[in-house]
Structure formats: structure tokens, C-alpha cells
Amino acid sequence: xxxxxIISNNTVIWxxxxxxxxxxxxxxxxxxxxxxxxxxxxxxxxxxxYEPSLNIQLIIFFVSSVFLLIVLRRHLKLSFFxxxxxxxxxxxxxxxxxxAEVVKDIKTNKSGKVSFNGTLWTAKSEFELKSGEVVxxxxxxxxxxxxxxxxxxx
Numbered sequence: 277x278x279x280x281x282i283i284s285n286n287t288v289i290w291x292x293x294x295x296x297x298x299x300x301x302x303x304x305x306x307x308x309x310x311x312x313x314x315x316x317x318x319x320x321x322x323x324x325x326y327e328p329s330l331n332i333q334l335i336i337f338f339v340s341s342v343f344l345l346i347v348l349r350r351h352l353k354l355s356f357f358x359x360x361x362x363x364x365x366x367x368x369x370x371x372x373x374x375x376a377e378v379v380k381d382i383k384t385n386k387s388g389k390v391s392f393n394g395t396l397w398t399a400k401s402e403f404e405l406k407s408g409e410v411v412x413x414x415x416x417x418x419x420x421x422x423x424x425x426x427x428x429x430x
């Protein structure tokens with residue numbers, strides 16, 4: 277089998293189209309192109325087994341892509357983001373309720389610095405806090421800790 281035969285084989289063409297969609301999904305994630313890639317691979321399998329006409333191949337591609345998109349997208353998206361949210365919440369729980377020490381004054385609703393477990397963190401508070409005060413971490417937003425004076429309600 278020479279290169280021209282391989283390139284003109286519809287199974288290979290559909291497989292490559294599916295591969296391109298999968299790579300594009302990695303570049304521009306959105307859980308859409310993934311299903312068109314899967315639809316192209318289903319079409320490649322159908323062509324390999326049955327050799328349908330071009331019109332039938334296009335119908336198989338369109339129907340399988342849209343079907344997979346409608347049926348699986350929401351489920352996969354929810355499970356992917358649920359896992360990420362759970363991980364972020366778990367990470368934040370390592371901080372909440374723990375104590376830190378103010379190393380750079382924190383003005384009301386302006387950031388300062390705290391030391392927590394030997395690391396300096398940007399911190400915000402609704403209270404005026406002076407260097408040396410012990411504070412309690414009430415939440416974590418990305419790389420910023422929200423703190424309050426120890427033993428004080430917020």
C-alpha cells in the first residue's frame with residue numbers, strides 16, 4: 277500500500293479529521309470539538325466496516341457528533357468542574373481557621389502581608405491590623421488570604 281492509497285482511504289481521512297478535532301480541543305477547550313472528533317472516529321469505523329457512500333458518511337458524522345454532544349457534554353463538563361471545585365475547596369480548608377502573623381500592616385479593605393507556615397501571603401481584612409498581631413484565616417481566594425483578628429467575630 278503506497279502513500280497515495282493511504283491518503284485516499286476514507287477511513288484514514290476520517291481518523292485524521294478526528295485527530296485534528298481532538299488536538300483543537302486541547303488548544304481551545306470547551307467540550308465541543310471533542311465530540312466532533314469522536315464523531316469523525318465513529319465515521320472512520322463505519323467506513324472501515326461497511327464502506328458507505330459520502331452522503332451516508334456525512335450523515336453518520338453529523339448525527340454521531342451532535343448525539344454525543346447533547347448526551348455527554350453536560351455530564352463530562354459537570355464531573356470535570358466538580359472535581360476541580362472540590363480540589364480548590366479542599367485546598368482552602370487547609371488554611372481556614374488556622375492562625376498567621378501580620379508582617380506588613382493591613383489597612384481596612386487594603387492588602388498587607390501575613391506569615392503562615394513560614395511563607396509570606398498577601399492578606400486582606402475588614403479590620404485594621406498591625407504588624408505582629410496574630411490573625412485567623414477566614415477564607416482563601418487564589419493567593420490572597422482573608423483574615424480577622426484572632427478570637428474576634430467577622
